[in-house]
Amino acid sequence: MTTVAAKPATKPATMAQALGRALRDSMAEDPSVHVLGEDVGALGGVFRVTDGLAREFGEDRCTDTPLAEAGILGTAVGMAMYGLRPVVEMQFDAFAYPAFEQLISHVARMRNRTKGAMPMPITVRVPYGGGIGGVEHHSDSSEAYYMATPGLHVVTPATVADAYGLLRASIASDDPVVFLEPKRLYWSKADWNPDAPQSVEPIGRAVVRRSGRSATLITYGPSVPVCLEAAAAPAPRAGTSKWSTCARWCLSTTRRSPRPYDARGVRSSCTSRVASGARAER
Amino acid sequence: MTVMEQRGAYRPAPPPAWQPRTDPAPLLPDAEPYRVLGTETAGKADPGLLRRLYAELVRGRRYNTQATALTKQGRLAVYPSSTGQEACEVAAALALKERDWLFPSYRDTLAVVARGLDPVSALTLLRGDWHTGYDPREHRIAPLCTPLATQLPHAVGLAHAARLKGDDVVALAMVGDGGTSEGDFHEALNFAAVWQAPVVFLVQNNGFAISVPLAKQTAAPSLAHKAVGYGMPGRLVDGNDAVAMHEVLSEAVARAREGGGPTLVEAVTYRMEAHTNADDATRYRPDAEVDAWRDHDPILLLERELTERGLLDDDIRRQAAEDAETMAADLRERMNQDPLLDPMDLFTHVYTEQTSQLREQAAQLRAELEVASEEADASEGRTR
Numbered sequence: 039m040t041t042v043a044a045k046p047a048t049k050p051a052t053m054a055q056a057l058g059r060a061l062r063d064s065m066a067e068d069p070s071v072h073v074l075g076e077d078v079g080a081l082g083g084v085f086r087v088t089d090g091l092a093r094e095f096g097e098d099r100c101t102d103t104p105l106a107e108a109g110i111l112g113t114a115v116g117m118a119m120y121g122l123r124p125v126v127e128m129q130f131d132a133f134a135y136p137a138f139e140q141l142i143s144h145v146a147r148m149r150n151r152t153k154g155a156m157p158m159p160i161t162v163r164v165p166y167g168g169g170i171g172g173v174e175h176h177s178d179s180s181e182a183y184y185m186a187t188p189g190l191h192v193v194t195p196a197t198v199a200d201a202y203g204l205l206r207a208s209i210a211s212d213d214p215v216v217f218l219e220p221k222r223l224y225w226s227k228a229d230w231n232p233d234a235p236q237s238v239e240p241i242g243r244a245v246v247r248r249s250g251r252s253a254t255l256i257t258y259g260p261s262v263p264v265c266l267e268a269a270a271a272p273a274p275r276a277g278t279s280k281w282s283t284c285a286r287w288c289l290s291t292t293r294r295s296p297r298p299y300d301a302r303g304v305r306s307s308c309t310s311r312v313a314s315g316a317r318a319e320r
Numbered sequence: 321m322t323v324m325e326q327r328g329a330y331r332p333a334p335p336p337a338w339q340p341r342t343d344p345a346p347l348l349p350d351a352e353p354y355r356v357l358g359t360e361t362a363g364k365a366d367p368g369l370l371r372r373l374y375a376e377l378v379r380g381r382r383y384n385t386q387a388t389a390l391t392k393q394g395r396l397a398v399y400p401s402s403t404g405q406e407a408c409e410v411a412a413a414l415a416l417k418e419r420d421w422l423f424p425s426y427r428d429t430l431a432v433v434a435r436g437l438d439p440v441s442a443l444t445l446l447r448g449d450w451h452t453g454y455d456p457r458e459h460r461i462a463p464l465c466t467p468l469a470t471q472l473p474h475a476v477g478l479a480h481a482a483r484l485k486g487d488d489v490v491a492l493a494m495v496g497d498g499g500t501s502e503g504d505f506h507e508a509l510n511f512a513a514v515w516q517a518p519v520v521f522l523v524q525n526n527g528f529a530i531s532v533p534l535a536k537q538t539a540a541p542s543l544a545h546k547a548v549g550y551g552m553p554g555r556l557v558d559g560n561d562a563v564a565m566h567e568v569l570s571e572a573v574a575r576a577r578e579g580g581g582p583t584l585v586e587a588v589t590y591r592m593e594a595h596t597n598a599d600d601a602t603r604y605r606p607d608a609e610v611d612a613w614r615d616h617d618p619i620l621l622l623e624r625e626l627t628e629r630g631l632l633d634d635d636i637r638r639q640a641a642e643d644a645e646t647m648a649a650d651l652r653e654r655m656n657q658d659p660l661l662d663p664m665d666l667f668t669h670v671y672t673e674q675t676s677q678l679r680e681q682a683a684q685l686r687a688e689l690e691v692a693s694e695e696a697d698a699s700e701g702r703t704r
Contacts, residue, residue, distance in 0.1 A: 072484075097324035098484055104514055109473050109507030116477020119462070120485070124477075136503070143467050144474070150669040151451040151463055157672065188670050212672045242675070298675040 048231035053201045054224045057087045057163075059232050060205035061125065065095050068123060071209060073100040074110060075127030075163075084129055085165055085224055111137040114160050115144050123159045125209055131166040131218075132175035138183070145214045146189030157212045161205070166194070167260045167317060169222035177221075179318040181259075184216045185297045192297040193241050194218040194259030198228035206238040215241065220260030244303035256304055256314035258296050265315070323484060327516060342551050349544035349556040353588045356563040357621045365563050367631050373410060373562040374626060375640045377619045380406035380430050382644035383439060384593075386651055387429070387446075391597040395655045397448035400427040404560070404592030407618035408524045410434045411565035415520075415573050416492055423462040423475040423493035427524075431494065432461055439651045449659055469499040472508030472521065479517040479576075490576045492520045492569070498529025500543050509584065513550040518576035520569065521584045524559060526591035531604040547584035559587030560618040563625075590616075663689065 065071045073091055075083070079102035082089030091100035103110050107128055114124035128134035141162065148158045168177035184192045191213055195201040201219075208215035247262065248269055255265045330341070356362050384403040390396040402409050405427075413434035416422060424432050432442040437459055444453025445464050452463040462478075465471035475493035482489035499505055500523055512519045523543050527534060540546055547554030557568045565587060572583035590613040594601035601610075614620075626632035667674065667682040674682070 096322045098322040101324060104507070104510050106507040106510065108504055109476075109511045112470065112473025112504060112507065113477030113480060113511055116474035116479070116491075117481040118477075119456070119474060120478045120481035122481050122484075139467060139470060139504075140473070143470060147451070148463075149671070152456060152669075153450070153452075153665065154669045155455040156457060156463075191671075298671075298677060301676055 048229050048233075050227040051198055051230040051232060052225050052227050053195065053198050053219075054085055054087050056198045056202040056230060056232070057205055057219065058089055058091075060202045060209070061088060061091060062094065064125070064206055064209040065091065065099060068209075070121060070123045071099075071125060072117060072122050073125045073127065074103050074114065075101075076103060076105055076110070076129050078102060078127050083127060085219075085221070087163070087219070087224075088127065107133060107135075107137040108140050111140040111145065111160075111162065115140060115148070115158065118158050118160050119148075119156060123209060125161045125163060128162060128164045130176045131164055131178035131180045134162070134164050134180065137162075141184070141190070141214075141216075142187055146187050149213070150189060158214045159209075159212045160214045161208045161211075161217050162214070163205075163217045163219060165221045165224070166218040167220045167222060169260065169317070172221070179316075181216075181218055181296055181316075182319055184218075189214065190297065191215040191241055192218065194220060194296065196220075196223070196247075196259055196262030198226065198230045202230070203238055204241060207241045210238065211241060218259060222260050223263070226263075242298045242300055244300040244307065246307050251309055253311040253313065254308045256312065257316050259316070261316040264317075323480075323515070327514070344548050347548045347551070347553045349542060349547070349554040349586070353556045353558040354564050354568060355558045355561050356567060357558075357561045357625050362563065362625050363629070365625075367629070369566065370563065370622065370626055370629075370631060371636065372414075373407075373566065374619075374622050374632070374636070375643065376410040376414070376434055377406045377562060377622060378640040379644040379647055380410055380434065381619060382648050383430055383433060383651070386648040387439075387443065388593065388597060390443075390652070390655050393656075396443060396446050398446055398596050398598060400446075400596045401591075401593040402427055402430045404613065404617065405524055405526055405587075405589045406430060407562035407565050407622075408522065408559045408587045408589055411562055411569050412492055412494060412522055414566060415569035416490065417573075419460065419487075419489055420573070421460045421462065421475070421478055421489065421491040423471045423478075423491060424464050425468070425471065425494050425496065425499070426464050426466050427496065428494045429464065432464070435459070435461060437461060439647070440654050443655070447655070447659075449661060450665070469495050469502035469504040469508070471495075472499075472504055473511060475519050475521075476508050476512045476515070476517050476582075479512070479519045480515050483518055488577060490518045490520065490573050492522060492573065494522050494524065496529065497523060497525040497527070497534050497537060497543060498532065499523075500546065501529075501537055509546070509550045509552065509582070512582040513552045516579070516581040518579075519582040520572040520576055521582065522569065523584065523586045524589055525586055526559075526589050528591055528595070528605070530595040530599060531601075533604075542586060544584060544586035550584075552582045552584055555583060555585045557585060557587050559589030560616050560621060562618055562622055589618075 073088055077084055078088040078100055079092040110126050114126045117124045145158050145160055148156050167179050181192055184190055193204050195204045208217050257265045384401050387399045388401055391399045409430035412431045422435055429442045433439045441453035444450050456462050462471055472493045475491040479491040525543055542556055544554035544556040555568050557564050568585055572585055664682055667678045670678055
């Protein structure tokens with residue numbers, strides 16, 4: 039578990055920009071990294087996360103595929119079998135479901151199936167979650183489906199710096215990662231220095247966002263800003279709510295990766311009162 | 321120029337300028353399945369190849385009967401037999417060079433064995449011990465795929481990746497007639513054609529998807545015709561004619577290797593046995609239909625040709641039978657030994673680095689196994 043210290047202010051950057059920068063840096067560093075998906079080329083993705091990649095690295099490295107998610111992930115499996123490191127973009131959360139069989143039956147199991155001989159270093163980027171006034175099939179919180187599957191890492195960033203570091207770490211991981219990008223946070227801004235990106239931490243570590251002694255809030259991804267806001271709010275008066283025993287909301291541990299769960303990190307930061315929550319189906 | 325740019329830009333043209341993007345005529349399969357055996361062209365076939373195919377087919381048939389027998393002895397959990405389809409299986413293996421990749425389905429262990437893999441390793445999945453008994457990269461054989469047609473996009477991706485790297489590698493992917501109804505079949509063929517990936521799709525149309533006949537599977541003129549819709553050539557072949565199969569698959573592999581893109585090959589054959597040992601084929605097809613195919617057996621067709629050309633004598637027959645018997649005896653003997661399995665493997669390979677949860681689960685199982693083993697020792701002591 040790490041505690042995030044404030045970085046020196048540089049210039050405002052959005053999460054979408056940090057994600058794009060992470061892709062670019064990964065591709066520049068490792069020629070085996072390939073991006074593929076719908077509209078990721080000339081358009082730069084519907085959220086513009088892949089903007090400029092096709093121009094910089096060519097269409098063979100950043101490829102507009104036919105409109106078929108199982109085909110995108112299925113071909114990525116074959117590319118990984120041949121030693122490439124594919125990063126696939128699913129256009130929206132609910133558009134990722136056609137690729138579900140490839141993800142569950144092959145991506146998640148290939149390492150285990152072959153006793154480690156054939157790892158699947160695939161990153162599946164999925165814009166996810168609601169809160170943007172999106173229509174049906176564009177606002178799903180789909181993490182529970184993926185979290186129930188052994189062999190997958192499931193991560194979701196909460197801050198601009200998280201987005202960069204987590205995506206770099208996900209692409210570098212030899213295991214498959216479902217990388218859930220909170221749509222509501224795509225345009226959130228933070229002072230972030232793209233010219234001196236932070237060191238890439240291993241995925242699966244919890245992080246304390248706000249320190250305190252009375253109560254602990256455990257959450258991840260798009261729910262982090264919500265919980266931080268709650269933690270900053272004045273404490274409810276005794277007897278007024280089910281949380282009446284809480285003198286103050288004061289500590290918020292965020293899990294950046296719903297799976298694998300950093301049990302030790304979370305446990306070590308817990309106070310005597312603990313609540314966990316996320317915007318998700320349960 | 322990138323591989324993607326080589327495909328040429330496509331922009332919608334105004335209506336008056338519309339025309340088909342490619343001429344469909346050269347993509348169409350023949351009206352009849354392509355045959356060599358029993359035709360005039362058979363005389364041109366290389367005697368060495370004919371003898372090789374004969375030996376492989378005899379060995380393949382014996383492998384099928386031995387594997388089916390192993391299910392009855394409890395040594396295999398299940399065996400989907402390729403009896404009657406040996407020509408397809410053997411030709412698929414022989415059409416590939418060592419650097420090429422094979423993507424088999426669960427019915428294609430014979431193709432895997434014909435490629436040179438130890439039969440015991442090939443049968444690991446069907447034994448139920450582990451999911452794959454070999455290193456796919458070492459042998460360039462993908463794991464046997466159980467979910468239908470899902471291995472086809474893998475073949476496309478691998479072939480595409482090889483081409484991007486400038487490697488001279490072709491992927492051959494195998495699927496059955498039922499599998500052609502799956503979405504992954506469609507997506508794989510579409511991606512392969514758009515990317516001009518060096519892939520050969522071999523559909524073994526053996527008449528049935530477990531119990532469902534082809535007529536309930538598709539209304540297409542033939543499965544080979546499906547190729548036209550993707551913009552790749554379709555070839556219709558007699559799947560019991562080993563020489564025709566070898567020729568057509570070799571041509572398709574060569575075409576893919578030269579940058580000509582993918583081909584869809586439909587092999588018309590027949591599944592002589594039930595779907596697996598657990599199936600009862602008498603519930604959905606008459607014996608007379610099965611018997612009618614016995615006259616068109618792949619080994620029989622090849623024997624006729626060899627005999628006619630004086631290429632088959634008793635020595636060759638005996639040698640082929642003996643080699644097959646040696647393989648079967650070795651397979652029987654080794655499959656009858658209980659394999660040593662490590663229960664801890666359940667937790668070892670899920671992730672590169674074991675998670676704390678998996679470590680906890682492994683420790684729990686280890687402790688339970690130790691207790692069970694101590695109890696077993698104690699109970700053995702009492703019995704003595």
